[in-house]
Amino acid sequence: MTTTTWWKHGAIYHIYPRSFADSDGDGVGDLPGITAHLDYLSWLGAEAIWLSPFYRSPQRDFGYDITDHTDVDPLFGTLTDVDRLLAGAHRRGLRVILDFVPNHTSIDHPWFAASRTSTDDPRRDWYIWRDPADGGPPNNWRAVTGGPAWTLDPQTGQYYLHSFLPEQPDLNWRHPEVRQAMHRVMRFWLDRGVDGFRIDMVDYLLKDEHFRDEPLDGHGRYEPALARHQLNQPGTLDLLRELRDITDGYPGRILIGEVEYRLPLPRLAGYYGQDDMLHLPINFWLLFTPWQAHDLQTFVTAYDRALPGHAWPNWVLGSHDISRMATRLGPDQVRVALMLLFTLRGTPVLYYGDELGMTDVPIPPHQARDPWEGRDPARTPMPWTSAPNAGFSPPEARPWLPLGNPSVNVAAQMADPGSLLHLTRALLGLRRGHAALRDGSYQPVPAPDGVLAYRRTLPDEEMLITLNLTGAALDIPIPGEPLLSTHGETVGLLRPHEGRITLLRVAGQVSEAGHVLAGGG
Ligand code: BGC
Numbered sequence: 383m384t385t386t387t388w389w390k391h392g393a394i395y396h397i398y399p400r401s402f403a404d405s406d407g408d409g410v411g412d413l414p415g416i417t418a419h420l421d422y423l424s425w426l427g428a429e430a431i432w433l434s435p436f437y438r439s440p441q442r443d444f445g446y447d448i449t450d451h452t453d454v455d456p457l458f459g460t461l462t463d464v465d466r467l468l469a470g471a472h473r474r475g476l477r478v479i480l481d482f483v484p485n486h487t488s489i490d491h492p493w494f495a496a497s498r499t500s501t502d503d504p505r506r507d508w509y510i511w512r513d514p515a516d517g518g519p520p521n522n523w524r525a526v527t528g529g530p531a532w533t534l535d536p537q538t539g540q541y542y543l544h545s546f547l548p549e550q551p552d553l554n555w556r557h558p559e560v561r562q563a564m565h566r567v568m569r570f571w572l573d574r575g576v577d578g579f580r581i582d583m584v585d586y587l588l589k590d591e592h593f594r595d596e597p598l599d600g601h602g603r604y605e606p607a608l609a610r611h612q613l614n615q616p617g618t619l620d621l622l623r624e625l626r627d628i629t630d631g632y633p634g635r636i637l638i639g640e641v642e643y644r645l646p647l648p649r650l651a652g653y654y655g656q657d658d659m660l661h662l663p664i665n666f667w668l669l670f671t672p673w674q675a676h677d678l679q680t681f682v683t684a685y686d687r688a689l690p691g692h693a694w695p696n697w698v699l700g701s702h703d704i705s706r707m708a709t710r711l712g713p714d715q716v717r718v719a720l721m722l723l724f725t726l727r728g729t730p731v732l733y734y735g736d737e738l739g740m741t742d743v744p745i746p747p748h749q750a751r752d753p754w755e756g757r758d759p760a761r762t763p764m765p766w767t768s769a770p771n772a773g774f775s776p777p778e779a780r781p782w783l784p785l786g787n788p789s790v791n792v793a794a795q796m797a798d799p800g801s802l803l804h805l806t807r808a809l810l811g812l813r814r815g816h817a818a819l820r821d822g823s824y825q826p827v828p829a830p831d832g833v834l835a836y837r838r839t840l841p842d843e844e845m846l847i848t849l850n851l852t853g854a855a856l857d858i859p860i861p862g863e864p865l866l867s868t869h870g871e872t873v874g875l876l877r878p879h880e881g882r883i884t885l886l887r888v889a890g891q892v893s894e895a896g897h898v899l900a901g902g903g
């Protein structure tokens with residue numbers, strides 16, 4: 383594996399810094415907390431970590447509202463803590479990817495403070511200002527967070543655009559100085575040694591130049607997801623090419639991009655450009671595809687075929703914006719889901735705590751923190767031990783969100799070889815050890831109802847992955863030498879909710895695998 387393609391081979395572990403480990407007892411996770419757990423991440427077998435924002439921020443959207451892109455919020459630590467984290471990670475062979483939030487800043491950013499002072503301030507056009515129309519907002523655009531995307535600023539009598547919260551005004555990426563300023567931000571972190579960025583909300587960077595109203599549906603409404611003018615403008619791809627140019631100046635660094643969740647495949651593929659835009663436009667489709675063998679097989683096959691030869695796939699089963707994997711799929715399917723995530727062709731992204739099967743934690747209304755509501759349950763503190771506060775915060779501290787089930791924690795699962803944590807580690811280890819699981823082509827294999835089966839094939843190595851998505855034990859012959867089961871030892875029957883990886887050595891057995899599975903059940 384070469385140093386420039388590391389991101390194709392290993393798993394990316396997504397850390398929500400507020401919730402990983404609180405070293406100073408203020409109840410909020412921080413950078414030294416992450417550094418203290420790097421050994422855990424390398425033990426697990428992660429290739430890279432991606433950190434949600436830790437920059438200076440009033441935390442109205444928990445760091446996605448930035449007041450200084452090149453400094454650390456005191457809540458999380460200092461620039462020296464970033465350097466220590468980078469050094470510690472790199473020493474262990476772990477790469478570090480930062481969140482880059484280009485679409486908007488905090489309303490408290492000095493750029494916006496200047497911009498709002500007067501219509502001829504030099505920073506005025508760094509943001510998007512429009513006159514009222516008919517005494518109201520300039521057009522009918524809506525914020526992703528709900529409500530109008532425009533807020534009137536009494537000081538100058540104009541409205542500013544915010545695709546998210548009113549406290550997150552959108553930058554004007556058509557302004558060359560804005561682009562240059564944000565390019566400088568990237569260089570600042572690349573020079574410091576980070577290994578790449580996850581770019582927030584790529585589709586929103588450019589808006590319709592004429593600010594046309596969005597078309598309404600039959601009910602007089604429209605969904606931001608269906609919007610035509612507010613996002614996805616043609617020049618966006620050129621902006622990405624510029625970001626890629628900068629990144630390519632630093633060998634081995636990557637750009638991951640958050641794009642719309644249900645992006646049609648041709649558009650998702652378009653974000654790779656000619657290998658001159660995003661290395662990995664995030665594929666969120668596993669979150670929305672019905673958890674049925676047939677639907678999953680259909681999607682995985684279509685995605686694999688939709689990507690051009692130079693494009694490398696990627697897979698996600700959880701994030702800080704949606705309900706936890708174990709809650710969405712139910713506890714029974716978690717093992718099979720992890721086996722799927724780590725055996726598909728492409729880079730897997732694992733959300734912190736999913737290796738333990740963390741579930742959504744119900745948040746009583748008085749403890750809710752997320753301004754959009756609803757995202758807190760998937761952001762609760764990482765449970766490390768069975769101590770008070772689960773070893774996330776010191777015992778006397780008050781974690782920023784309540785903790786989940788105390789029996790689910792790293793220490794308990796480390797001590798149990800049959801745990802989900804050990805399964806995750808075994809899957810990552812297998813991926814490291816077998817080129818077919820990393821680089822092999824993906825071939826769907828016909829299988830009985832409720833079973834998802836595929837081969838990962840290289841000329842001299844081939845794997846069969848067989849996943850039982852049903853609650854029934856299935857009497858199907860599975861060819862090959864068993865390498866790993868989600869359920870420990872391999873027995874004859876495929877147990878309910880069991881997944882299995884077998885090694886098919888000889889090419890001749892391959893087509894037989896298809897027959898055998900298809901004929902069984
Ligand atoms: C992030 C969210 C954030 C939003 C606005 C999203 O893509 O994942 O957590 O609230 O962007 O920055």
Ligand code: MG
Binds near residue numbers: 406409410411
């Ligand atoms: Mg702290």
